[in-house]
Amino acid sequence: MTRDIIVLTPRMPNPETLLAESDLLTDRSVVVLHDRPILAATTWLTELLRTAARTGRHLYLVTPPGTRLLLGDALEAAWQTLTGEPPAEWSTAEPVNVPWSRRQLTDLARTRARGGSPTWTVAVGASGRPAIAAVRVVRTRHGVEEHITLALGYGAGQSVPLDLLPGLAEELATGHGLATMITELRTARADLTTPAHFEPPPIPVSLTLGPDAVADLGLARARSALSGLAPAELGPAARPGLHCALGDGTDPAAWQRLKLVNEQLSGKGR
Structure with missing residues:
Protein backbone atom coordinates (compact mmCIF):
# COMPACT_ATOMS: atom_id res chain seq x y z
CA MET A 1 0.00 0.00 0.00
CA THR A 2 1.40 3.41 -0.91
CA ARG A 3 0.56 6.79 0.51
CA ASP A 4 1.11 10.24 -0.88
CA ILE A 5 3.02 12.48 1.50
CA ILE A 6 2.29 16.16 1.18
CA VAL A 7 4.75 18.58 2.75
CA LEU A 8 3.43 22.06 3.31
CA THR A 9 6.12 24.73 3.47
CA PRO A 10 4.86 28.02 4.87
CA ARG A 11 5.70 31.13 2.89
CA MET A 12 8.10 33.29 4.88
CA PRO A 13 7.17 36.98 5.23
CA ASN A 14 9.09 39.45 3.13
CA PRO A 15 11.85 41.05 5.30
CA GLU A 16 11.01 44.56 4.08
CA THR A 17 7.34 44.00 4.92
CA LEU A 18 8.25 42.80 8.41
CA LEU A 19 10.40 45.84 9.10
CA ALA A 20 7.74 48.18 7.77
CA GLU A 21 5.19 46.70 10.20
CA SER A 22 7.25 47.73 13.23
CA ASP A 23 6.29 50.85 15.21
CA LEU A 24 9.60 52.63 14.65
CA LEU A 25 12.40 51.80 12.24
CA THR A 26 15.87 53.32 11.93
CA ASP A 27 19.12 52.20 10.35
CA ARG A 28 20.16 50.67 13.68
CA SER A 29 16.97 49.88 15.55
CA VAL A 30 13.56 48.22 15.28
CA VAL A 31 11.05 49.26 17.94
CA VAL A 32 7.83 47.39 18.77
CA LEU A 33 5.27 48.87 21.18
CA HIS A 34 3.24 46.27 23.08
CA ASP A 35 0.54 47.35 25.56
CA ARG A 36 -0.80 43.98 26.70
CA PRO A 37 -0.37 41.79 29.81
CA ILE A 38 1.31 38.97 27.87
CA LEU A 39 3.91 39.38 25.12
CA ALA A 40 3.59 36.20 23.07
CA ALA A 41 6.45 34.85 20.96
CA THR A 42 4.43 34.88 17.76
CA THR A 43 5.80 33.83 14.39
CA TRP A 44 5.70 37.48 13.33
CA LEU A 45 7.76 38.57 16.33
CA THR A 46 10.36 35.80 16.07
CA GLU A 47 10.77 36.45 12.33
CA LEU A 48 11.12 40.16 13.03
CA LEU A 49 13.86 39.35 15.54
CA ARG A 50 15.74 37.31 12.92
CA THR A 51 15.27 39.99 10.28
CA ALA A 52 16.53 42.70 12.61
CA ALA A 53 19.64 40.65 13.37
CA ARG A 54 20.28 39.95 9.69
CA THR A 55 20.06 43.65 8.84
CA GLY A 56 22.36 44.71 11.67
CA ARG A 57 19.61 46.24 13.82
CA HIS A 58 18.70 45.86 17.48
CA LEU A 59 15.12 44.92 18.34
CA TYR A 60 13.59 46.86 21.23
CA LEU A 61 10.30 45.72 22.82
CA VAL A 62 8.60 48.56 24.71
CA THR A 63 6.00 47.31 27.20
CA PRO A 64 4.28 48.38 30.43
CA PRO A 65 6.07 47.27 33.65
CA GLY A 66 3.66 44.37 34.21
CA THR A 67 3.92 42.76 30.76
CA ARG A 68 5.25 39.19 30.73
CA LEU A 69 6.93 37.25 27.86
CA GLY A 153 13.29 12.49 42.79
CA TYR A 154 16.06 12.06 45.37
CA GLY A 155 17.62 8.76 46.36
CA ALA A 156 18.79 7.49 49.73
CA GLY A 157 21.63 9.62 51.06
CA GLN A 158 20.81 12.57 48.79
CA SER A 159 19.78 15.82 50.43
CA VAL A 160 16.63 17.62 49.30
CA PRO A 161 17.50 21.30 48.61
CA LEU A 162 14.82 22.87 50.79
CA ASP A 163 17.19 25.78 51.42
CA LEU A 164 16.73 26.86 47.79
CA LEU A 165 12.97 27.38 48.14
CA PRO A 166 13.00 30.96 49.55
CA GLY A 167 15.23 32.16 46.70
CA LEU A 168 13.14 30.33 44.12
CA ALA A 169 9.95 31.80 45.60
CA GLU A 170 11.35 35.32 45.27
CA GLU A 171 12.51 34.74 41.69
CA LEU A 172 9.11 33.40 40.63
CA ALA A 173 7.16 36.06 42.51
CA THR A 174 9.16 39.03 41.22
CA GLY A 175 10.04 37.89 37.72
CA HIS A 176 7.54 35.29 36.53
CA GLY A 177 4.08 36.39 37.63
CA LEU A 178 3.66 33.75 40.35
CA ALA A 179 0.14 33.57 41.79
CA THR A 180 0.53 30.89 44.48
CA MET A 181 2.93 28.03 45.12
CA ILE A 182 2.84 25.11 47.54
CA THR A 183 5.86 22.84 47.92
CA GLU A 184 5.55 19.36 49.39
CA LEU A 185 7.82 16.49 50.38
CA ARG A 186 6.90 12.82 50.38
CA THR A 187 8.45 9.39 50.73
CA ALA A 188 8.22 7.62 47.39
CA ARG A 189 10.28 6.08 44.60
CA ALA A 190 13.19 8.25 43.47
CA ASP A 191 12.46 7.44 39.81
CA LEU A 192 9.03 9.13 40.20
CA THR A 193 7.03 6.08 39.13
CA THR A 194 3.98 5.08 41.17
CA PRO A 195 3.59 1.45 42.37
CA ALA A 196 0.24 -0.29 42.72
CA HIS A 197 0.12 -0.03 46.50
CA PHE A 198 -0.29 2.59 49.20
CA GLU A 199 2.40 5.21 49.65
CA PRO A 200 2.55 7.92 52.34
CA PRO A 201 0.87 11.18 51.32
CA PRO A 202 2.94 14.33 50.75
CA ILE A 203 3.53 16.84 53.56
CA PRO A 204 3.50 20.62 52.92
CA VAL A 205 6.84 22.40 53.26
CA SER A 206 6.14 26.00 52.26
CA LEU A 207 3.54 28.40 50.91
CA THR A 208 4.14 31.38 48.63
CA LEU A 209 1.69 34.11 47.64
CA GLY A 210 2.62 36.23 44.64
CA PRO A 211 2.27 40.04 44.57
CA ASP A 212 -1.11 39.95 42.81
CA ALA A 213 -2.54 37.49 45.34
CA VAL A 214 -1.28 39.62 48.23
CA ALA A 215 -2.66 42.79 46.64
CA ASP A 216 -6.07 41.17 46.09
CA LEU A 217 -6.23 40.06 49.72
CA GLY A 218 -4.64 43.19 51.15
CA LEU A 219 -1.16 43.08 52.67
CA ALA A 220 -2.41 43.45 56.27
CA ARG A 221 -4.90 40.61 55.88
CA ALA A 222 -2.39 38.34 54.17
CA ARG A 223 0.25 38.99 56.83
CA SER A 224 -2.31 38.39 59.56
CA ALA A 225 -3.29 35.03 58.07
CA LEU A 226 0.38 34.01 57.98
CA SER A 227 1.36 35.71 61.25
CA GLY A 228 2.15 32.48 63.07
CA LEU A 229 4.52 31.39 60.29
CA ALA A 230 6.82 34.46 60.18
CA PRO A 231 6.24 35.27 56.49
CA ALA A 232 9.05 36.87 54.53
CA GLU A 233 8.29 39.66 52.07
CA LEU A 234 9.40 39.13 48.48
CA GLY A 235 10.23 41.91 46.06
CA PRO A 236 9.43 45.63 46.33
CA ALA A 237 7.90 46.79 49.60
CA ALA A 238 5.20 48.67 47.69
CA ARG A 239 3.88 45.45 46.14
CA PRO A 240 5.41 42.42 47.87
CA GLY A 241 4.80 38.71 47.70
CA LEU A 242 4.90 36.57 50.86
CA HIS A 243 6.69 33.29 51.56
CA CYS A 244 6.51 31.16 54.69
CA ALA A 245 7.72 27.76 55.84
CA LEU A 246 5.11 25.22 56.95
CA GLY A 247 7.55 22.54 58.13
CA ASP A 248 10.47 20.38 57.06
CA GLY A 249 8.39 17.77 55.26
CA THR A 250 8.37 15.28 58.13
CA ASP A 251 5.63 16.69 60.41
CA PRO A 252 2.02 15.87 59.34
CA ALA A 253 0.87 18.83 61.48
CA ALA A 254 1.91 21.02 58.53
CA TRP A 255 -1.39 20.05 56.90
CA GLN A 256 -3.25 21.61 59.82
CA ARG A 257 -1.17 24.78 59.52
CA LEU A 258 -1.99 25.00 55.83
CA LYS A 259 -5.68 24.39 56.56
CA LEU A 260 -5.78 27.22 59.11
CA VAL A 261 -4.00 29.59 56.73
CA ASN A 262 -6.47 28.74 53.97
CA GLU A 263 -9.40 29.40 56.28
CA GLN A 264 -7.93 32.76 57.28
CA LEU A 265 -7.29 33.77 53.68
CA SER A 266 -10.77 32.71 52.55
CA GLY A 267 -12.47 34.46 55.47
CA LYS A 268 -13.72 31.26 57.08
CA GLY A 269 -11.44 31.65 60.07
CA ARG A 270 -12.97 34.94 61.19
Missing part, protein backbone atom coordinates in the same frame (compact mmCIF):
# COMPACT_ATOMS: atom_id res chain seq x y z
CA LEU A 70 7.18 33.45 26.60
CA LEU A 71 5.21 30.56 28.33
CA GLY A 72 7.42 27.95 30.17
CA ASP A 73 9.84 30.49 31.62
CA ALA A 74 8.63 29.94 35.19
CA LEU A 75 9.02 26.18 34.83
CA GLU A 76 12.46 26.61 33.30
CA ALA A 77 13.53 28.94 36.11
CA ALA A 78 12.38 26.46 38.79
CA TRP A 79 14.04 23.55 36.98
CA GLN A 80 17.30 25.50 36.63
CA THR A 81 17.31 26.47 40.31
CA LEU A 82 16.56 23.00 41.66
CA THR A 83 18.59 20.85 39.24
CA GLY A 84 21.19 23.17 37.74
CA GLU A 85 19.88 22.75 34.17
CA PRO A 86 16.69 23.42 32.14
CA PRO A 87 14.17 20.74 31.14
CA ALA A 88 15.50 18.32 28.54
CA GLU A 89 12.40 17.37 26.54
CA TRP A 90 8.65 17.99 26.34
CA SER A 91 5.57 16.74 24.54
CA THR A 92 1.78 16.60 24.67
CA ALA A 93 1.88 12.81 25.18
CA GLU A 94 4.31 9.97 25.64
CA PRO A 95 6.91 9.37 24.45
CA VAL A 96 8.33 12.69 25.67
CA ASN A 97 11.02 13.24 23.06
CA VAL A 98 10.80 16.79 21.70
CA PRO A 99 13.77 19.02 22.69
CA TRP A 100 12.70 21.62 25.25
CA SER A 101 11.58 24.88 23.62
CA ARG A 102 9.61 27.65 25.26
CA ARG A 103 8.93 29.14 21.84
CA GLN A 104 7.31 25.95 20.55
CA LEU A 105 5.32 25.53 23.77
CA THR A 106 4.05 29.10 23.43
CA ASP A 107 3.14 28.64 19.77
CA LEU A 108 1.18 25.47 20.57
CA ALA A 109 -0.71 27.05 23.46
CA ARG A 110 -1.48 30.15 21.39
CA THR A 111 -2.87 28.07 18.53
CA ARG A 112 -5.08 26.01 20.83
CA ALA A 113 -6.24 29.10 22.73
CA ARG A 114 -7.66 30.54 19.51
CA GLY A 115 -10.04 27.58 19.46
CA GLY A 116 -10.89 27.96 23.14
CA SER A 117 -9.01 24.81 24.15
CA PRO A 118 -6.56 24.48 27.06
CA THR A 119 -3.12 22.96 26.50
CA TRP A 120 -1.64 20.14 28.58
CA THR A 121 2.03 19.22 28.20
CA VAL A 122 4.61 17.20 30.07
CA ALA A 123 8.33 17.92 30.44
CA VAL A 124 11.16 15.69 31.66
CA GLY A 125 14.73 16.23 32.73
CA ALA A 126 18.05 14.66 31.91
CA SER A 127 18.94 11.26 33.34
CA GLY A 128 21.16 12.71 36.08
CA ARG A 129 18.21 13.98 38.11
CA PRO A 130 14.77 12.36 37.85
CA ALA A 131 12.34 15.21 37.17
CA ILE A 132 8.96 15.50 35.51
CA ALA A 133 6.46 18.32 35.19
CA ALA A 134 2.91 18.72 33.96
CA VAL A 135 1.92 22.11 32.56
CA ARG A 136 -1.67 23.16 31.85
CA VAL A 137 -2.19 26.44 30.02
CA VAL A 138 -5.64 28.03 30.01
CA ARG A 139 -6.99 31.34 28.78
CA THR A 140 -9.14 33.22 31.29
CA ARG A 141 -10.70 36.67 31.41
CA HIS A 142 -7.54 37.83 33.20
CA GLY A 143 -5.20 36.55 30.48
CA VAL A 144 -3.14 33.38 30.17
CA GLU A 145 -2.58 31.16 33.21
CA GLU A 146 -0.09 28.34 33.68
CA HIS A 147 -0.73 25.59 36.24
CA ILE A 148 2.52 23.74 36.87
CA THR A 149 3.27 20.61 38.89
CA LEU A 150 6.98 19.79 39.14
CA ALA A 151 8.25 16.62 40.83
CA LEU A 152 11.90 15.82 41.58
